[in-house]
Amino acid sequence: MEPLTPPVFHILLALADEERHGYGIMQDVARQTNDALQMGPGTLYGCLKRMLAAGLVEEADERPDPEMDDERRRYYRMTMQGRKTVRGEAQRIAIALSAAKSKRVFA
Amino acid sequence: MRLLYEIYAIALYAYPREFRARFGREMEQVFRARRAAAPSLPRFLLATARDLIITSIKERFTAMTTTRATRSLAYATGIAVLLLAVGVTMVQAYVIPTSSMEPSLLIGDHLLVNKTVRNPQRGEMVVFRYHEDPSQTFIKRVIGLPGDRIRIENKQVILNGERLVEDYARNLDSYVDSYRDNFPGDPKLHVETAAAEMLSRNVKNGEVVVPEGDLFVLGDNRDRSLDSRFFGFVPQSNVIGRPWMVYWSSGHWDRTLLEVR
Incomplete structure (x- = not known):
């Protein structure tokens, strides 16, 4: 399997614990990466489009976010396929990380 | 906001x-x-x-390029356009309308011409634009290159003083013409302006001398051919290419994909 692109991987991670709307995904990705990955809306929805087509995520319902205004927002959730994919990618990264440690390039 | x-x-x-x-x-x-x-x-x-x-x-x-189908279509179109462009610049199709190149080429032969050949050699066929009427395309055989001396004695071509062996040529008439078969003799008939010019300027010691930048061409069907004897030299800049093969011939299925020499 091809390594996932960073935006796809982090979007999947964002959806691993709960359904989120687009802005919620962006905020969670920023948290995950210490603000290193700041996706614009074009990047986010371009990825979501491809992930929907690949069956990694699916649309949940549309509802307002209680922490924001009362606008209805489209929520996204991860599919079983998406969960398998993100687990595989996390394992790949873990293996790469332990290799980096054994070669002393990473503490 | x-x-x-x-x-x-x-x-x-x-x-x-x-x-x-x-x-x-x-x-x-x-x-x-x-x-x-x-x-x-x-x-x-x-x-x-x-x-x-x-x-x-x-x-x-x-x-x-969203679907695989459109992408393949886009690739196929691109390749087709490319092949067409290459084909049009490098190969062209012609049909033989007269018997002047028999027996090498027959009426109804459909030819592919290699357009990358710009300097045909002696003995090779050549396709060129007719200088008296550039809309017409002729095919003949190159006999003389610039500097060559040519004469015809009793239907025999003498090139640079030597009898030319021509297994591709044929003569149909027993009648010997004083110009056609003993060249450059006296053209009793009308010849094209360029031929008259050739006879007045480029004949030396009873031989035609091919000037720089020109070709002297003859048809293989020597007694039935309108060629340099009658229309003068062919400017090398008029050369289109060299016949490559008969890809199809009406009435002669056995000539399909016949390489021509």
Whole structure:
């Protein structure tokens, strides 16, 4: 399997614990990466489009976010396929990380 | 801030229609939420503009080549256009209308011509634009290159003082003409202007001398051919190419894909 692109991987991670709307995904990705990955809306929805087509995520319902205004927002959730994919990618990264440690390039 | 939101909504037209229809409203929501949370408005706008430009180009490109079918079609069209372009510049098809090159080429032969050959050698066939009427294309055999001396004695071509062996040529008449078969003799009949010029300028010691930049050509069917004897030299710049093969011949199926020499 091809390594996932960073935006796809982090979007999947964002959806691993709960359904989120687009802005919620962006905020969670920023948290995950210490603000290193700041996706614009074009990047986010371009990825979501491809992930929907690949069956990694699916649309949940549309509802307002209680922490924001009362606008209805489209929520996204991860599919079983998406969960398998993100687990595989996390394992790949873990293996790469332990290799980096054994070669002393990473503490 | 309403104006800013409206500008963004208009900017979303940079995306393909389907993409905008599906995600446009959500992107506007995200834009507003991010604007509200952004510490610096200029930096936010700059980042958003950058995102919009890059991803709209990307989405437009994927929209164009979205399905495997359209992509294969796009590739196939590209390859076809390329082949056509190469074909038109390098190969061209002609049909033989007269018997002047018999027995090498027959009436009804459909020829492919290699257009990359610009300097045909002695003994090779050549396709060229007729200098008296450039809309016509002729095919003959190169007998003389620049500097060559040519005469015909009793139907026998003498090239640079030596009898030319021509297994490709044929003579049908027993009648010996004083010009056609004893060249360059006295043309009792009318010859084209260029031939008259050749006879007055390029004949030396009873031989035609081919000038620089010209070719002297003859038809293989020597007694039935309108060639350099009657229309003069062929400018090398008029050369189109060298016949390559008969790809089809009406009435002669056995000549299909026959290489011509």
